[in-house]
Amino acid sequence: MKKIEAYVRHEAFEPxxxxxxxxxxxxxxxxEVKGSGRQKGITERYRGAELTNYLRPKVxxxxxxxxxxxxxxxDTVLKHGRTGAVGDGxxxxxxxxxxxRVRTGESGEEILQAHFGGDAA
Ligand SMILES: Nc1ncnc2c1ncn2[C@@H]1O[C@H](COP(=O)(O)OP(=O)(O)OP(=O)(O)O)[C@@H](O)[C@H]1O
Ligand SMILES: [Mg+2]
Known part of the structure; x- marks a missing residue:
């Protein structure tokens, strides 16, 4: 089993x-997290002062x-996450x-498989 941990733009999440x-x-x-990549941040003027925000919102x-x-x-994350601009994640x-699985106490890879019942959550 593996955990995939992806940091992507908000717009990329729904696709x-x-x-x-x-x-x-x-x-x-x-x-919803904030993080920094290898860029130096975005500098904006706020009430006359220059402020650099090093943290960008990501999902x-x-x-x-x-x-x-x-x-x-x-592959799915890369396909929908890529715009080609810095900060894609x-x-x-x-x-x-x-x-x-908490409900049954079952363990192992089998519990990761989707089932096709109708219940939410
Ligand atoms: N090494 C890392 N460890 C943990 N989180 C990271 C790491 N690198 C990036 N992140 C997370 O991913 C987000 C997006 O990173 P970002 O896409 O800017 O990476 P990058 O390496 O600077 O690539 P790019 O040049 O495309 O911007 C960051 O805001 C941060 O939340
Ligand atoms: Mg970056």
Whole structure:
């Protein structure tokens, strides 16, 4: 199992989410975060003073998947996340040792698979 942690533009999230859902990956977590990349920040004038903001808003998307699904997820993020301009974001892939479904106590990679019932959450 791997955790994909992607930092993307807000506008990229909905297209990414929709495609992942269509591909059978409905389970993910997002957070609205602020971060900095390798640029020096954006300088703006505010009430006559020059202020440099080093932090940019991003969406952090976390998704734990089977090893065999990693490339599909990464490709989807890259496809919808890329505008070609600086600040498009980054994707990290990290190992995950174990996963448990709280409701049943089941564990292992099987719990990551989508099911096609109708319940929300
Ligand atoms: N090494 C990192 N560790 C943790 N978060 C990171 C790292 N690099 C980037 N991020 C996160 O990703 C966001 C977007 O980074 P950004 O796209 O600016 O990366 P970059 O390396 O500067 O690439 P680019 O040249 O395309 O701007 C950052 O605001 C930060 O939240
Ligand atoms: Mg950058």
């Amino acid at each position: 990414i989410r929709l495609e992942l859902l269509g591909l059978g990956f409905p389970s993910l977590t997002i957070s 952090k998307l976390e998704c734990v998947v089977a090893d065999s699904d990693v490339q599909t997820i990464v 980054k994707v990290f892939v990290a190992p995950v040792d174990e996963a448990y």
